[in-house]
Amino acid sequence: MKYAFYPGCVSRGGCPELYPSAVKVADKLAIELEELKDVACTGAGVLPQYISDPINARTFAKAERMGLPVMTICSTCQGVMAQANYRLKEDPTYREKINREYLADEGLEYKGTIEVKHLLWVIFEDYGIERFKALIQRPLKGLKVSPFYGCFLRRPPEAITPTKELNRRKAYLDELIGILGADMADISGKGKCCGFPILSANEENSLAMVAKHTGESKEKGADFMVTPCPLCHLNLDGNQAKAEAQTGAEIDLPILHLPQFLGLALGFDPNEMNLKRHLVATDKVESKVNMLT
Amino acid sequence: MQVTFKVYRKDPEKDGKPSRSNYTVEAPDGATVLDSLFKIRDEVDGTLAFRASCARGYCGDCMVRVNGSARLTCTAKVSAYTQKGPEISLDPLRNVPVIKDLVFDWDAFMWNKIKAVKPWLDASETADGENIVPDAAMADLRKVLSCFHCGMCDEGCTILPVDFDFLGPAALTKAYRLAFDPRNKNSREQVKIVEKPKGIWDCVHCYEADEHCPRGIEPTKRIVALRDRAYQSGITHEAVARHHASFAASVKESGWLDEGRLAVESEGLTNVKGLMKLLPTAAKALARGKAPIPYMHSKRPGSDQIKKIFQKAEQEEK
Numbered sequence A: 001m002k003y004a005f006y007p008g009c010v011s012r013g014g015c016p017e018l019y020p021s022a023v024k025v026a027d028k029l030a031i032e033l034e035e036l037k038d039v040a041c042t043g044a045g046v047l048p049q050y051i052s053d054p055i056n057a058r059t060f061a062k063a064e065r066m067g068l069p070v071m072t073i074c075s076t077c078q079g080v081m082a083q084a085n086y087r088l089k090e091d092p093t094y095r096e097k098i099n100r101e102y103l104a105d106e107g108l109e110y111k112g113t114i115e116v117k118h119l120l121w122v123i124f125e126d127y128g129i130e131r132f133k134a135l136i137q138r139p140l141k142g143l144k145v146s147p148f149y150g151c152f153l154r155r156p157p158e159a160i161t162p163t164k165e166l167n168r169r170k171a172y173l174d175e176l177i178g179i180l181g182a183d184m185a186d187i188s189g190k191g192k193c194c195g196f197p198i199l200s201a202n203e204e205n206s207l208a209m210v211a212k213h214t215g216e217s218k219e220k221g222a223d224f225m226v227t228p229c230p231l232c233h234l235n236l237d238g239n240q241a242k243a244e245a246q247t248g249a250e251i252d253l254p255i256l257h258l259p260q261f262l263g264l265a266l267g268f269d270p271n272e273m274n275l276k277r278h279l280v281a282t283d284k285v286e287s288k289v290n291m292l293t
Numbered sequence B: 001m002q003v004t005f006k007v008y009r010k011d012p013e014k015d016g017k018p019s020r021s022n023y024t025v026e027a028p029d030g031a032t033v034l035d036s037l038f039k040i041r042d043e044v045d046g047t048l049a050f051r052a053s054c055a056r057g058y059c060g061d062c063m064v065r066v067n068g069s070a071r072l073t074c075t076a077k078v079s080a081y082t083q084k085g086p087e088i089s090l091d092p093l094r095n096v097p098v099i100k101d102l103v104f105d106w107d108a109f110m111w112n113k114i115k116a117v118k119p120w121l122d123a124s125e126t127a128d129g130e131n132i133v134p135d136a137a138m139a140d141l142r143k144v145l146s147c148f149h150c151g152m153c154d155e156g157c158t159i160l161p162v163d164f165d166f167l168g169p170a171a172l173t174k175a176y177r178l179a180f181d182p183r184n185k186n187s188r189e190q191v192k193i194v195e196k197p198k199g200i201w202d203c204v205h206c207y208e209a210d211e212h213c214p215r216g217i218e219p220t221k222r223i224v225a226l227r228d229r230a231y232q233s234g235i236t237h238e239a240v241a242r243h244h245a246s247f248a249a250s251v252k253e254s255g256w257l258d259e260g261r262l263a264v265e266s267e268g269l270t271n272v273k274g275l276m277k278l279l280p281t282a283a284k285a286l287a288r289g290k291a292p293i294p295y296m297h298s299k300r301p302g303s304d305q306i307k308k309i310f311q312k313a314e315q316e317e318k
Helices: A018-028 A049-066 A075-090 A092-106 A119-126 A130-135 A164-178 A203-219 A230-236 A240-247 A258-265 A283-292 B032-044 B105-117 B135-145 B152-156 B169-179 B187-195 B208-212 B219-233 B238-255 B260-266 B271-288 B301-315
Strands: A002-006 A033-034 A070-071 A116-119 A144-147 A222-227 A255-257 B001-007 B019-026 B063-066 B069-072 B089-091 B099-102
Touching: A002 A049, A018 A033, A018 A119, A018 A255, A018 A258, A049 A070, A049 A075, A049 A092, A049 A258, A049 B219, A049 B301, A070 A075, A070 A119, A075 A092, A075 A116, A075 A230, A092 B301, A116 A119, A119 A130, A119 A164, A119 A258, A130 A164, A130 B271, A144 B069, A203 A222, A203 A230, A203 A240, A222 A230, A222 A258, A230 A255, A240 B271, A255 A258, B001 B032, B019 B032, B032 B089, B069 B152, B105 B169, B152 B169, B152 B208, B169 B187, B169 B219, B187 B219, B208 B219, B238 B260, B238 B301, B260 B271
Parallel strands: A002 A033, A002 A070, A070 A116, A144 A222, A222 A255, B001 B089
Antiparallel strands: B001 B019, B063 B069, B063 B089
């Protein structure tokens, strides 16, 4: 199995613990990654579509030339790319216009054949759950975990859950918690937004959302929350202290990236998964995990 | 079948405290929740208050929460909600002032917000008094014009439960309908109105509204289009303008995002108070080896090409 790997900006910037954890996990699973190095940021829903569509079309054209599907490790990258890819695949006239006006100059063309998949989808849809289960070395027994998807990994349906069968994608993280041997601390907002996109426009609302999701998870007795989106992580982990100060509630809920969660069950030491780099201390999670080995 | 409706009650003329009444009535095959509400009011309890008007899924007046999710009671079949047992809960919308029982304050919920976006068209006057638009130019708006203001998008919105003053997807979709009307000579002004705080920039574009809209109008995509239009003509919300300018400059110059730079430039380089606010988190992050240092950022290979694409797209859309 081989993918054109699109790590995204945040996995090397604001969440530098994510990139190496993902690479280690992929290596353990024998998923071969060829990194797309000369491509741009997706635009992250900040840049307007008329700029982000051409730069994403360029990324797809490069992957197409490699003959590989794209793998992401960020719900936001995944969502923005899947939406752009949907438009480019559905509307050949639009695709041709972008090819002609933006890609031809570099000798590139996007033919509309590329699939973009988040690591979470890759495990369920390409790798196979049974094959994955066989590699679990440390079932995370006794740990209680809340899922948090990142809204771009749930919607809009035409790009994220285009068929009835793929509606399952909305439950992959829930399923994974059970597969890794952990218990579920379900929360009502697991498919909602974390608040990150409005940090500059309305920090108060953004932090209220952090407090709502992490507070509910804590109330349900979670040891930690797991997210496939590093932007959610930046807000839920990075701004949790600010959310506590705003609401006056003590939350103290560690947030793990999806690859870290996978890695712990695959037998990696917590240090190898770089848990120490989080802003909310993960000591309690680490000691519980170490007790399991 | 016999179905028990557990209905939210509140009577401001009594103690005004919320309670719940249980009504068991016969719901024949094909009965809607609204049919049952009428049966309850006519045959069991004449004091039960609820709203309904067209009774055919056109006006949106009868929206309540059926087993927790917002539905038009006139199109919601009882049989769709009794699979787990013959009980159905009915509640007014979340976070909305209740007038009595299932009747909530539509003005506070939606109409005041729709009024706030100045929902009228400032069309150019023509000599013959007509303003004919080619059919193709209205194609995109036709879908939006089918909005019947049921408020389902607002009920599904992620922001409204945290901030009831947010304009919400229904009002912002109305703003789109006007800003993108080819006859509107004040389109720019229309966008500026919704750029103010509590408008388009307070939206997290999570696409919940699109999932809730019964007409497939896709309110989130309309909000995103308004934001793109604002970007194109110059964002007027100061904090958002700084954030977007920094984001764009970083991708344009290096191909990817300089997050440290984005953090400081979003606050404003001369905004000492704002920059100080960043310090506690930045210091903590630095101690964990994860705060990206602003402007210490390498160019991605191929960034010159990305810059070219960027510049061309900006030029074309001017």
